[in-house]
Amino acid sequence: DQQVKQNSPxxxxxxxxxxxxxxxxxxxxxxxxxxxxxxxxxxPTFLISISSIKDKNEDGRFTVFLNKSAKxxxxxxxxxxxxxxxxxxxxxxxxxxxxxxxxxxxxxxVKP
Amino acid sequence: xAGVTQTPKFQVLKTGQSMTLQCAQDMNHEYMSWYxxxxxxxxxxxxxxxGAGITDQGEVPNGYNVSRSTxxxxxxxxxxxAPSQTSVYFCASSYSRDPLGxxxxxxxxxxxVT
Numbered sequence: 001d002q003q004v005k006q007n008s009p010x011x012x013x014x015x016x017x018x019x020x021x022x023x024x025x026x027x028x029x030x031x032x033x034x035x036x037x038x039x040x041x042x043x044p045t046f047l048i049s050i051s052s053i054k055d056k057n058e059d060g061r062f063t064v065f066l067n068k069s070a071k072x073x074x075x076x077x078x079x080x081x082x083x084x085x086x087x088x089x090x091x092x093x094x095x096x097x098x099x100x101x102x103x104x105x106x107x108x109x110v111k112p
Numbered sequence: 113x114a115g116v117t118q119t120p121k122f123q124v125l126k127t128g129q130s131m132t133l134q135c136a137q138d139m140n141h142e143y144m145s146w147y148x149x150x151x152x153x154x155x156x157x158x159x160x161x162x163g164a165g166i167t168d169q170g171e172v173p174n175g176y177n178v179s180r181s182t183x184x185x186x187x188x189x190x191x192x193x194a195p196s197q198t199s200v201y202f203c204a205s206s207y208s209r210d211p212l213g214x215x216x217x218x219x220x221x222x223x224x225v226t
Contacts, residue, residue, distance in 0.1 A: 004154070006154075009152075034214060036214075036215075036217075041219070041220075042219050042220075043116070043202050043204075043217030043218050043219050043220055044155070044202070044215075044217050045217070046214030046215070046216075049214065089154060089155065091155075098143055098145070098160055098162060099157055099160070099170060099171070100145075100157065100215065101157070101171070102147075102154040102155040102156070103154050104152055104153060104154040105154055
C-alpha cells in the first residue's frame with residue numbers, strides 16, 4: 001500500500017520560475033514530513049522538513065507547505081535553477097516510528 | 113568524513129546465488145536502514161535497526177536478512193537471489209532520537225539478478 005503518493009512523475013519549468021512539487025499521504029499517524037533530492041548515481045540527500053504542528057517551513061529558496069486536513073504537502077522552489085534538476089522524494093513518518101515511507105518521486109527539469 | 117559507505121557499487125548475480133551488501137557509517141548514528149529503489153515505486157524499507165543487536169522488518173523484508181553487531185556496520189544478506197531482487201539498494205543512517213532528523217544515504221548498490 002502506497003501511503004505516500006507523488007502523482008506527477010515529472011515536472012519541467014523555466015529557470016527563474018517557481019517549481020511546485022506535490023505529495024499526498026493516507027496515513028493520519030504521520031507527524032513528520034521530509035523532502036529529499038536525488039541526483040543520478042548518488043544517494044538521496046535531505047532538503048527540508050516539517051512537523052505536523054506547523055503549516056509552513058522555509059529555508060532559502062525552498063518552502064514546504066503542509067495541509068493536514070487534506071493530507072497534502074507541497075515543496076516550492078523559488079526561483080528555480082538548472083542545478084535543481086533532480087528527482088525529488090517526499091517522505092513521512094510517525095512520531096514514535098522509525099519506518100519512514102517514501103513517495104515514488106518527481107523528476108524536476110529546470111530549463112535554462 | 114566518509115558518512116555512509118556502501119560496497120560494492122555494482123553486482124551481477126545468478127538466480128540462487130547469495131551475497132552480502134556492505135554498509136558502514138562513521139557518524140555514530142544509532143539508526144540504520146536498508147531501502148530498495150524500483151521504478152515507479154520510490155524507496156521501500158527492507159529492514160532497519162535502532163541500535164547494535166536490534167533489528168526489525170520494514171515494508172518488504174522477504175528474501176533479505178540483516179544483523180547489527182556493531183554501531184557502525186549493517187550488512188544486508190541475500191540468501192538465494194531472485195530476479196525480483198534486481199534493484200538499486202540504499203543504506204541510510206540517522207540519530208534515532210530526533211524524529212525530524214534526516215536520513216543520511218550511501219550512494220547505492222546496483223544489483224542485477226539474472
